[in-house]
Amino acid sequence: MALNKNILFFLGLSIAFSQQKDLFIKKSVAPVPPSPPRPPLHPKEDDSSFANIDEIRAFHYDLDFFVNFDEQRVQGNMTIQLFALANNVTQVILDQANLNINQIVDSNGTKLAYKIQTISPNVSDPILGAPLIIYLPHVFNQGNQTNITITYQTTGHDSALSWLTPEQTAGKDMPYVYTQNEPAYGRSWFPSQDTPSVKVAYTARVTIKKGFVVKMSAKDLQQVDLGNGFIQYYFTQRIEVPSYLITFAAGNLVEQKVGPRTSVITEPSQMAACAAELSDLETLLSSVESYLINYEWDEYKILVLPPSFPFGGMENPLLTFASPTIIVGDKSQVYVATHEIAHSWTGNQVTCANWENYWLNEGFTVFTERKISGQIYGYNFAQTEAYLNNKTMWDNMLSYGLDSNYTQLDPIQFFGVNPDNTEGEVSYEKGYQFLVFLESLVGEDTFQQFMRSYIQAFSGQSVIDLEMRTFFLTFIAKTFDPATAQSINSAIDWNEWFYGKGLPPVTADFMNDDIAAAQLLAQQYIRLGGIGSPDGYQKFNNYYMNQKVVFVQELLDNKDSLNADAFHRIQNDLNVQSIKNLEFRMRWDVLGINLKIKERVTDAQAVVGSMGRILYLTPIYTALVNNGFRDNANHFYQINEAFYSPLARNAIQSILGNSESKMTLMSSQGHPSVVRY
Template sequence: MRRTITVLSLLLATTACATAPTGSGLMTVAEPMVSPILTGADALDTMTYAQPQEARVTHVALDLALDFDEKRVGGTANLRVLADPGEDEIVLDSNGLQISRITDGSGRELSYEIGEMVDEGGKGAPLTIQLGGARNVSIQYMAPADAAALQWLTPEQTAGGQYPYLFSQGQAILNRTWIPTQDSPGIRQTWEARVTAPKPLDVVMSGVRQGEPEDLGNGRRAFRFVMDKPVPPYLIAIAAGDIDFQAIGPRSGVWAEPSVLQRAYDEVADTEEMIDAAEELYGEYRWGRYDMIVLPPAFPYGGMENPVMTFLTPTFIAGDRSNNGLVAHELAHSWSGNLVTNAVWEDSWLNEGVTSYFENRIVEEVYGEQRAEQEAALAFAGIEDVLAEVGMDAPGTALHHESTGAEIGSAITYDKGHFFLRTVESIVGRERFDAWLRQWFDNHAFQPATSQLFYEDMMANLVRNRAEADRLMLREWIFEPGLPSNVARPDPAAFAEVDAAVRDYSKIRTAIVDPATGTAFPGAEGVRLRTPSEWENWTSAERQRFLQRIPTDLSARELENLDSKLGLSTTRNNEILFLWLELALANRYEPAVPQTEQFLGRVGRAKFVSPLFATLWSEGDWGRPIATRIYAETRPTYHAVTRGAVDRVMGRSE
């Protein structure tokens, strides 16, 4: 179905917000950009209560105070509303927000109702406001103490150990727990904020900071931010703590706790080069600055692409920039995801799959073809593993798929999307493909998109004829499960040396290890591995490949040998450490338990935490008591995203 545009969305394309009177607490940004909305059936977001075809939020102005003692955020949200003529109510999303008063721009009370709470999926409750002709709405509110988007850390949970810390994570629909607005990726909004915090804490947000913080004379400071380009609401983000800044280039820099800052800077020092490479590929970087903040390890994701302030986990810091494909990924989101955004979460591959392809192109430009090909090969192996597990016909393996309640994971959303574009590029040629993708970003900048719109754009602006369309198999890639037959597979030579080492390891092991007991045959010598010097010369991707491909049913003696020769338990690379711990726990290797407990106590990244608990849980009488004991200690330190994942693994209902 083609995109349809209502009278309201036509108005949105040409209407700008008026400047509010100074000091009114309303919007102060003059004429912010307003984005159109998509109203086709494929753009209907079932995870919002909003009815944007009738009335929608176009601008949010926050005036908030951070209370670290009570772990609460509260204040005022001023909303600019655009509504069809005669429409007299607007519906917002709310999840636990405590509303004390709602008025129009002149202070007139507006009636409102909070509907029935829906706990499933975090959808929350509708907040319906009777406008009475108002187009400026002021909401006085307090976010709940357990707001799922917010993670409050005690000083002990930080690197410095002296001050508390706060960060938010809004994707996908968590921001409705601390901001009253229409929380849907297809309803893009500009925003601004004034946030007060106790001294000496600094505040950063995913908007451009306006001047220096204002000392309020009461032990607090006020920080101001503006995002004058319309973004999906999940990209409104905040962090506050004892943090310092170090510039990387003329438009990039990194924030981190003082004791972490130098290591963080060293790891991301190639960022300006990455921005240049991205612009050369797909056009102007349109957000002004590209800053990053390396958060405490409780952050649940590897990174979050919040505009002008990417949030990063410290777990990617390896000391050799081997994991900073993560930075390339979050930077690429400045085009795919932030510039052009999936209108509904069922099309999240439009964000993540396109970005994964773009990331690999940046890595190729900055670090070379070999590294890019190896990282692509790792991703492709993940696709094959998932399809082998769930089946080629599993509905969730289509790029566009209806939500089933069971997530298949990143191998589809990220990696199948990556290989879809990689395949198209291989058929039409890089020059044509790059020109098409660049026009996609240009022509849909600051707008939402759907899979159908993406497909139609390819057919209209890329595909030359029916024969080429048949070769590309676009509809099969986007709308059908499994992996199409025309997939452009990675170069098998990418891991030739490593795969040979895996074969040697497996062959020798088979010859000397009794498969019935997992122990060496009498008189057999130890299992021969690749020499430590060869391991030391391998890239991070090569090391990961080796650990992912060697036999998984290893004896304690073999695991001890692996660790002693390769230094797995002492590595600074958390990707390698995670694979080692997962392998060790799957074989009930007792020496790995204390390190697992320590790792799970300091890291909150769901990518690591959830699989390790799953591995322990799968080990029955041996692993479940260990998992239960560790989780009892660590659960309160995890973000809601990570808690939810582990709760599902361990069968918890809360």
């Protein structure tokens, strides 16, 4: 649905850095009156985890597993070091989803009784699995430590693992596997306390057939040739991380340095293009480091995955995952790398304590990303990106319903639903706008000092928004005189920002001359209706990519006023069909599908068969279904189903209305509630 610009933007306002306070206009009328704000029901709990972390907590994992490509299984041992936080602890409860547990022993080798609890009726998403309850050999009291080792294997119903055939890779010569854990999928390939509030150091030993290269979100230590056709890789991660950042990839991989601290990893056939596109990684890393504080992870490595990867990027430390859709030849999608680099501080170093506070990861990261984009490419560039994503946030809110908790910055509670179902643009963009609003109250330099102080204060910790609020208020009390600090605090409606539904209590206006020019050109084409071309239309060729995206987005927002003749006139004048960047190409195909232009349906088939990024797949499949091309959509899905990741399959099946999806089969309900040894 098109954005209601009268709600979100006051058009025509040109904003400069010196006018930053003018970014915000108090919201006089909300689309839907927000519910009365209420405090969090359980600010420290994570209702996507079954783990009894208030009683006993993990502080180190040791993984020893075999990657079995023949059976598409991971199997091995998981040793967990635990520390009791309370007295009279008799059991450890871990998260798992669809794992086969063979046995569990303590540090003395004594077998421990355990059971997988039948899933509770009020847990609505089978991805969350069922609790693994392990009975300790004796009562543990506060301060006691113990080790348990779990022998297990995956079962094929593992939402985190994507197994690719050679044909699904770029080189087409070897199979490939990678994991995508965030937010709650990691439990499907290793048992853990799968919550961002628990951070652990970890070590790993990975056994695999010779010829495969393994990479993890950890430092490479050594490789040992076992002499029997297998090789072992050893890794260590000394910095504590949540379980969703413990990840690996294996395939035909090579690594190339592009800077003193930065490297690119990908398949050999893709290295030249990837290294060229990402040649500025060191500059980006240094820019973020200069804005924040010292980079603590020593190295930064980005793995460009095969095209089925469902996201733009994933911020695994020392092994950022990136979609090959960012490799377009003109560096126009390198901002994805800037975002993932910024996560090294906000997300990895300082982490949200539960998924209700996901905005502390994403809002802070988007804020830093756009600071760096503004420094490198100019203020309008960053504001244009914010404008486009603000539109996406509004569409997300409409899809949730404006009275939904998921339109809140802090949804308070997920009620057992897979948190991935709710992680849309609200956490990113509403969180970003909140931080820009705070910056407008204290000034850019002071807010930069706040960012640095916040990261230093909470380094290595997991936090909730109430802790962030307390820290901010303490910071301004120390920075300003009492009257000024009180004035700043009184300008912030914390409850409305955190728990108010729908749009923020003050609305950001990101309009600038670049946006206005692109929208004007689009409107001129619409008015001409295909009988002529606007004067000076060639200026489109000088637009930067996000400005071109604004142009096509304006056409989409006014698609009911655009005819096929105008569409073809634009295509011929501007040669837009040659644009490879999928931010543009996806929108152009969706626009053409809405206009029933069959050549765009044909191009859409090529797009959805070339990559698995959900951001681009779902609008195309939705447009096909909504515009009379459901049969095409079903056909496209059938021929690409094996290519897509489990997460992409689930998203597309929801659009197609399939009654049974592979994801719904990933249920723990089939596990009997029995005690095993």
